[in-house]
Amino acid sequence: MFHISDLKKFNRCPHFYFKDLEAEKEVYPRYIRMDEMITSLALEKLGVKEYFLGERNDPYERTKEALEQYEWLVKARFEHEQLRIKVPFLHRVGDAWDLYFLWIGLYPLANDMQFYCDNVWVLEQEGIKLNHIYLIHLNADYVRKETLDLDELFVISECFYNKNHNPSISVKEAIEENYRDLSPLLDRMEHYQHDELGEPVRGARCLGRQRCRFYYDCFPEEKEMPDNSILTLITSQHKYAMLEKGITYLKDADLSLLEGTPQQYAQIMADRNGGLYVDQNALGTWLQQISYPIAFLDFEWDRYAIPPYKGMKPYDVLPFEFSLHVLSENGDVDHKVYLSVHDDRRELAETLCAWLPKEGSIIAYNAFGAEAIRIEELANQFADLKATLLDMNTRMIDLQEPFLNGVVYDTRMRGQWSLKTIMSFMNDKSYQDLDISQGMDAVFEWRLLDSEEVTDEKERIIEGLKAYCGMDTYSMLIVYQWLLDLL
Ligand code: SF4
Numbered sequence: 001m002f003h004i005s006d007l008k009k010f011n012r013c014p015h016f017y018f019k020d021l022e023a024e025k026e027v028y029p030r031y032i033r034m035d036e037m038i039t040s041l042a043l044e045k046l047g048v049k050e051y052f053l054g055e056r057n058d059p060y061e062r063t064k065e066a067l068e069q070y071e072w073l074v075k076a077r078f079e080h081e082q083l084r085i086k087v088p089f090l091h092r093v094g095d096a097w098d099l100y101f102l103w104i105g106l107y108p109l110a111n112d113m114q115f116y117c118d119n120v121w122v123l124e125q126e127g128i129k130l131n132h133i134y135l136i137h138l139n140a141d142y143v144r145k146e147t148l149d150l151d152e153l154f155v156i157s158e159c160f161y162n163k164n165h166n167p168s169i170s171v172k173e174a175i176e177e178n179y180r181d182l183s184p185l186l187d188r189m190e191h192y193q194h195d196e197l198g199e200p201v202r203g204a205r206c207l208g209r210q211r212c213r214f215y216y217d218c219f220p221e222e223k224e225m226p227d228n229s230i231l232t233l234i235t236s237q238h239k240y241a242m243l244e245k246g247i248t249y250l251k252d253a254d255l256s257l258l259e260g261t262p263q264q265y266a267q268i269m270a271d272r273n274g275g276l277y278v279d280q281n282a283l284g285t286w287l288q289q290i291s292y293p294i295a296f297l298d299f300e301w302d303r304y305a306i307p308p309y310k311g312m313k314p315y316d317v318l319p320f321e322f323s324l325h326v327l328s329e330n331g332d333v334d335h336k337v338y339l340s341v342h343d344d345r346r347e348l349a350e351t352l353c354a355w356l357p358k359e360g361s362i363i364a365y366n367a368f369g370a371e372a373i374r375i376e377e378l379a380n381q382f383a384d385l386k387a388t389l390l391d392m393n394t395r396m397i398d399l400q401e402p403f404l405n406g407v408v409y410d411t412r413m414r415g416q417w418s419l420k421t422i423m424s425f426m427n428d429k430s431y432q433d434l435d436i437s438q439g440m441d442a443v444f445e446w447r448l449l450d451s452e453e454v455t456d457e458k459e460r461i462i463e464g465l466k467a468y469c470g471m472d473t474y475s476m477l478i479v480y481q482w483l484l485d486l487l
Pocket of ligand 1: 016
């Protein structure tokens with residue numbers, strides 16, 4: 001029996017499908033926090049009291065009986081030609097059914113048509129006559145008051161949205177346009193043999209926005225590549241073509257095949273110089289804008305699909321921790337960490353205002369993609385602190401800039417410029433020495449703090465969170481000092 005996710009994997013790459021079948025199943029915690037049972041909330045929105053509820057290993061006969069007996073079917077399992085689907089909501093209206101897809105986001109786009117079409121294909125093959133097709137999604141404009149207003153929280157739409165968040169094509173029309181007969185694909189999957197696979201061939205599907213998780217299984221030689229490999233070339237469309245031409249190292253890059261970005265120039269020059277490139281003038285100018293006392297700032301936060309606290313919208317962020325290292329002109333370093341367990345946004349904002357020096361630079365890593373946004377959000381929530389908070393953003397400087405702009409490159413960065421990568425060759429403390437060493441791990445651990453099931457671990461979690469966030473600002477301090485040394 002196949003599921004729609006199997007079809008997607010097979011379509012993407014048969015190697016991926018088989019490797020995934022063999023791989024140990026990992027349970028991935030959700031990046032977006034979803035404490036509420038979203039199906040129950042949506043049922044309230046729909047006003048459904050009595051319904052059939054499908055379960056994981058339901059025999060298909062159970063669904064068939066429910067079709068005779070119930071007006072509403074929730075999570076019912078349907079099957080056709082080895083393909084099994086779970087349908088969020090079906091509502092009998094006359095002699096046909098209205099279908100509701102549940103989309104736990106703000107503006108559903110018509111970009112996952114395979115999912116919608118495959119569901120409709122199974123239903124229609126099984127003789128289910130469909131009337132309307134709806135999407136239930138979260139309302140981007142909803143602001144929570146003391147309690148959740150489910151009528152306001154959800155939107156029921158017959159349309160997808162465009163990139164400007166305006167309603168676009170109707171769901172039914174989009175499905176009709178993309179509808180396809182799945183029988184040939186299912187037949188191919190059922191009879192596909194391992195020996196048809198052949199050698200994996202590198203393509204866009206391997207390297208897309210996120211590198212395929214089986215990439216180094218398929219191409220193990222790349223794991224061993226040297227720091228100055230041509231494959232570390234950033235934003236290069238032609239690095240594999242260069243490799244095939246026999247160009248192994250950055251210093252030998254074919255200039256006619258470069259996009260010509262400052263980062264690529266810095267990488268090639270670093271390799272030609274023996275491993276390091278520094279644009280002294282540009283670095284000097286960048287460092288000149290920084291003034292003492294220098295505050296290194298880092299936030300940790302969680303994101304909630306359903307707003308849990310008053311004043312929050314769907315998918316809003318709740319900052320729960322910040323770390324601050326302050327470097328004075330005489331070389332003294334002061335370090336503080338603020339950490340809360342629940343919704344302490346007010347206290348966090350007040351503490352930030354109290355602890356941050358009133359003058360000097362504020363440095364963060366990816367400052368305008370994270371810290372400046374968090375500060376602006378707090379400023380919009382607390383009018384009396386707004387001026388102080390927004391003043392922080394006028395003093396904000398992004399420590400990534402010298403790396404993003406090709407001012408500094410060390411071949412040990414291997415085409416990356418995260419704090420962890422740079423710290424890995426700084427001969428100093430390492431993230432690997434910490435109990436918590438990844439940003440999302442910090443979020444998952446923080447979620448445990450308000451869980452009643454976790455009691456004796458709380459002190460360990462708090463210490464781990466403080467150490468991790470503190471390591472981020474400490475690393476910024478070290479990287480800043482390294483840049484000074486390079487000058
Ligand atoms: S790395 Fe490429 S070839 Fe290998 S499984 Fe992933 S997508 Fe398929």
